Amino acid sequence: MVVLALRGGGDPFDLLGSVLSRSDDPATVAAVRVLGADAFAPCTLRGKTPTDADVALVEGAVGAFPPKPGASSASAWSHWGMRAALHRVRTGAPGPDLGPEPDPETGWVASEPWQRMTHQLSQLAALAVPGLPSPLAAAVAKRPVDLARGFVRAVRRRDWLQAAGAGRWLAVTEGVPASLGLDGGLDLIHHMGAADARVALQVRAAQLAREGASG
Amino acid sequence: MMPVGTPNTLATETMADDVESLLNPTEADGIFRDSAECAGLLLFVGALLLSPQTPRPKKG
Numbered sequence: 001m002v003v004l005a006l007r008g009g010g011d012p013f014d015l016l017g018s019v020l021s022r023s024d025d026p027a028t029v030a031a032v033r034v035l036g037a038d039a040f041a042p043c044t045l046r047g048k049t050p051t052d053a054d055v056a057l058v059e060g061a062v063g064a065f066p067p068k069p070g071a072s073s074a075s076a077w078s079h080w081g082m083r084a085a086l087h088r089v090r091t092g093a094p095g096p097d098l099g100p101e102p103d104p105e106t107g108w109v110a111s112e113p114w115q116r117m118t119h120q121l122s123q124l125a126a127l128a129v130p131g132l133p134s135p136l137a138a139a140v141a142k143r144p145v146d147l148a149r150g151f152v153r154a155v156r157r158r159d160w161l162q163a164a165g166a167g168r169w170l171a172v173t174e175g176v177p178a179s180l181g182l183d184g185g186l187d188l189i190h191h192m193g194a195a196d197a198r199v200a201l202q203v204r205a206a207q208l209a210r211e212g213a214s215g
Numbered sequence: 216m217m218p219v220g221t222p223n224t225l226a227t228e229t230m231a232d233d234v235e236s237l238l239n240p241t242e243a244d245g246i247f248r249d250s251a252e253c254a255g256l257l258l259f260v261g262a263l264l265l266s267p268q269t270p271r272p273k274k275g
Contacts, residue, residue, distance in 0.1 A: 027230075036238075072238065075235055078238050
């Protein structure tokens with residue numbers, strides 16, 4: 001449903017209605033928590049309006065699965081991204097206003113080897129949204145060449161999901177080498193891996209970000 | 216009649232660890248194509264195709 005909406009179909013965007021479930025169904029809530037901020041990708045990337053039920057669903061997912069103490073960076077940042085997306089669809093404000101809770105740490109972006117950094121960032125591709133300032137995006141902006149290197153590595157490993165996630169980060173990051181051929185790479189990833197809806201989602205989100213940046 | 220709905224008895228607490236592991240999976244093993252192996256296989260198949268026909272016993 002999210003991919004269909006990103007491609008311009010599926011009007012009106014109704015995530016909950018598309019899965020014929022209730023907003024308090026634990027399995028649905030857990031699935032949305034895993035999907036993360038991309039539950040609202042059609043809203044943040046294409047300007048669609050979420051239904052009240054979808055907003056309640058995401059609120060429920062944020063409340064039901066907070067990161068535990070000592071949780072992974074992926075879990076903490078995914079939770080941050082969902083709260084930022086909720087704030088954005090409620091207020092229309094581009095930046096997050098996340099209250100007194102401190103932001104998750106970003107030191108790993110600078111300290112991890114580029115292979116591991118790319119893998120971690122690909123898990124958090126839902127945060128690669130144009131116009132969403134975040135400490136994570138600021139940290140990524142300091143390693144565009146390493147991220148490009150990780151993108152190529154993922155393609156060569158035929159890890160299409162990681163490649164798509166890395167490509168989405170590259171689409172919103174300045175300083176990416178033009179010699180990378182990101183647009184062609186995204187086309188290849190879509191051709192090879194779009195049978196996986198997660199790959200199709202990341203590639204389409206990256207292409208929308210590219211179209212927004214160029215137009 | 217078969218039940219059609221997801222049982223609502225599944226508590227979110229029991230799925231918290233599953234959600235955490237899905238949010239932070241380990242890196243998948245890559246699928247590599249060994250260029251030397253591919254070239255060797257190609258040469259072997261080519262040699263088979265180009266080899267002379269197997270001698271047959273003459274009739275009569």
